[in-house]
Amino acid sequence: MKWQIDQLKRTVPLMIAEGHAAELLAKIGRRLYSDRHSYLLARDMTVPFVAPKGKVPIVVRPVRSIDHAAILREIPTRLPALQAGLATCYVATCGDGEVCYMQWLIDSSQNALLERTFAGLCPPLRPGEGLLEWAYTFTKFRGLGIMADAMSQICTFGAAAGIRSILTFVDVDNVSSLRGCRSAGFRPARRRIERWRLLQSQVAFENLPEGAKFPFEDRTTDPTPSERSVEMDPKR
DSSP: OOOOOOHHHHHHHHHHHHOOOHHHHHHHHHHHHHEEEEEEEETTSSOOOOOOOSOOOOEEEEGGGGHHHHHHHGGHHHHHHHHHHOOEEEEEEETEEEEEEEEEEGGGGHHHHHHHTTSSSSSEEEEEEEEEEEEEEOOTTTTHHHHHHHHHHHHHHHHHHHOOOEEEEEEEHHHHHHHHHHHTTTEEEEEEEEEETTTTTEEEEEOOTTTOOOOOGGGSSOOHHHHHOOBBBBOO
């Protein structure tokens, strides 16, 4: 997540107060010097797809203000997006209504707000395009297949609103999230290279060949336990 100065003033104290100081230092370090590679994944919503189901039943709905406290205890870095007014943030709940997953589905009507609050996050969305962003599976619910189930339901909401193509970015080394996206019907479309040098970033895109595979699709071995259980984007 790209932070502006006013967002930093709100987010940094919250991260420290909630015990996320180590994560904060790691994020600052990456913005001083790092090369981040991610896939731009795409799903054509006009193509029939059988949605997967997780190991526990979930209910997906728009976020409510009453959800914010639990979200910010778990992942304080979502504060700027929650306060920006971007439509729409969805959450998945399970059991007695506890939030287990969250993600935004943003359409082209939000381009100006997106550029104003998170400049450079993605190219402007075209009419009929949507962006899934800031996915997060809550720690106690990982390994239950919730990500693919929730993403599929959110995509269905988008299709009902007229979105024909849905995009999302996932780091190339976040194998569990890539697997979840594949299970939700996404395929690699482009590769993004984000270079950070002294808090300044440059972003470039590389086209992938038609029919490009996920990196793990050429493997002959099973995923490691860490690959099966992440279900999040830990570097955002």
